Amino acid sequence: MITIEEALKIIKEETKIIGLERVDIISSLNRVLAEDIYSKDILPPFDKSAMDGYAIKFEDTTVCESAINAELDIVGLIRAGEYYEDELKQGQAIKIMTGAPVPKSANAVIQIEKVECKENKLIISDVVKKDTNIIKMGEEINVGDLAIPKGKVIRPTEIGFLASLGYSKVLTYKTPKIAIISTGDELLNIDEVLEKGKIRNSNEYSLMALCKNLDLEFISLGIASDKKEVLKGKITEGLESADIVITSGGVSAGDFDFVEDVLEEIGAKINFTSVAIKPGKPVTFATVKDKFFFGLPGNPLSLITTFEEFVKPAIKNISGFNKIEDDMISVLAASKFKARNNRRKYIYVNITEKEGIYYANDLGNQCSNHLMTMSKANGIIIMNEDVREINVGDKVYGKFIFK
Numbered sequence: 001m002i003t004i005e006e007a008l009k010i011i012k013e014e015t016k017i018i019g020l021e022r023v024d025i026i027s028s029l030n031r032v033l034a035e036d037i038y039s040k041d042i043l044p045p046f047d048k049s050a051m052d053g054y055a056i057k058f059e060d061t062t063v064c065e066s067a068i069n070a071e072l073d074i075v076g077l078i079r080a081g082e083y084y085e086d087e088l089k090q091g092q093a094i095k096i097m098t099g100a101p102v103p104k105s106a107n108a109v110i111q112i113e114k115v116e117c118k119e120n121k122l123i124i125s126d127v128v129k130k131d132t133n134i135i136k137m138g139e140e141i142n143v144g145d146l147a148i149p150k151g152k153v154i155r156p157t158e159i160g161f162l163a164s165l166g167y168s169k170v171l172t173y174k175t176p177k178i179a180i181i182s183t184g185d186e187l188l189n190i191d192e193v194l195e196k197g198k199i200r201n202s203n204e205y206s207l208m209a210l211c212k213n214l215d216l217e218f219i220s221l222g223i224a225s226d227k228k229e230v231l232k233g234k235i236t237e238g239l240e241s242a243d244i245v246i247t248s249g250g251v252s253a254g255d256f257d258f259v260e261d262v263l264e265e266i267g268a269k270i271n272f273t274s275v276a277i278k279p280g281k282p283v284t285f286a287t288v289k290d291k292f293f294f295g296l297p298g299n300p301l302s303l304i305t306t307f308e309e310f311v312k313p314a315i316k317n318i319s320g321f322n323k324i325e326d327d328m329i330s331v332l333a334a335s336k337f338k339a340r341n342n343r344r345k346y347i348y349v350n351i352t353e354k355e356g357i358y359y360a361n362d363l364g365n366q367c368s369n370h371l372m373t374m375s376k377a378n379g380i381i382i383m384n385e386d387v388r389e390i391n392v393g394d395k396v397y398g399k400f401i402f403k
Contacts, residue, residue, distance in 0.1 A: 020172070031153075033149075033150055037149075054074070061128040070125075071122070086103070151322055178242055203303050228258040292318075300374070333359075348366060
């Protein structure tokens with residue numbers, strides 16, 4: 001049995017980027033950019049108004065220093081998308097909409113809320129400074145400037161920026177395709193009536209949801225019975241059609257747990273089979289040539305916990321994420337918690353906030369086959385290996401889940 005840190009170190013060393021893919025910018029959301037993006041344009045391409053108001057010559061408002069109103073002739077209107085060719089003369093103003101090009105002869109825009117209009121006259125009572133409310137040409141970026149660096153995670157803001165620069169497609173790191181296999185003779189499809197000794201195959205749906213939550217392509221290969229050749233066939237099929245194969249169940253030391261035997265038969269490099277985590281422990285990670293395999297426990301809480309703690313970091317590494325954000329927060333225990341063994345314990349809790357302080361509230365039974373406990377939880381707290389008890393008011397570390 002190895003520590004969580006040792007397991008994550010092995011995963012980071014073994015996993016690697018699987019390729020690059022040029023995709024349309026909407027499909028690039030939450031992916032990692034694999035190329036530097038340079039501007040092909042000057043943005044904005046002209047001086048533009050930052051406000052609905054009036055384009056003027058700021059010199060016309062200097063009379064306001066002597067408590068005299070400036071009165072200017074309103075000579076027209078510039079809408080967004082239009083261009084005013086004529087020269088704005090001294091004593092003139094032109095109404096202008098947000099984003100519209102400012103006439104070259106104008107040097108300020110006064111907000112519509114700060115003026116009065118009498119027929120075709122604009123009344124200004126305050127001095128306006130030069131370049132007020134004007135976004136200058138090239139203020140955002142110039143031709144040839146680096147716009148978005150390689151390695152950046154593409155968010156909705158980057159997609160808007162790419163669109164403004166005229167990029168419809170970008171090069172990204174590929175995300176892995178996942179193959180899901182559930183193991184066990186006890187499993188029924190979810191729409192079947194329960195029979196004695198049987199349970200419904202909830203793990204298949206938990207894994208599909210976890211993959212969908214990460215925007216991953218996945219296939220489910222269904223249920224593999226507790227026969228080694230059946231399991232071998234499913235794993236082989238998964239490795240042929242996906243980048244990562246994930247099984248649930250079959251990784252303990254029981255008479256019908258064949259995952260390790262199958263991996264040895266197909267020539268896999270088994271990196272580890274047991275991690276000091278609770279819920280969890282029987283977690284297998286193997287590499288098969290350029291593909292990856294995770295054998296996760298069959299108990300639902302263990303399955304979801306080990307996916308989040310081990311499979312997710314592997315997916316991030318494969319997808320080009322250089323840094324995985326630490327989302328841990330400081331939490332005060334609002335309940336008492338206990339542990340019995342030397343494994344790091346992940347306790348599912350309800351985290352509440354009051355006056356800027358987070359509190360962890362006990363949800364009861366943490367048995368690894370209780371999905372109901374997890375369904376009530378919005379976070380976890382972590383009890384280290386050398387801790388046997390957490391008392392009310394103790395400071396612990398935890399995080400929100402599935403955010």
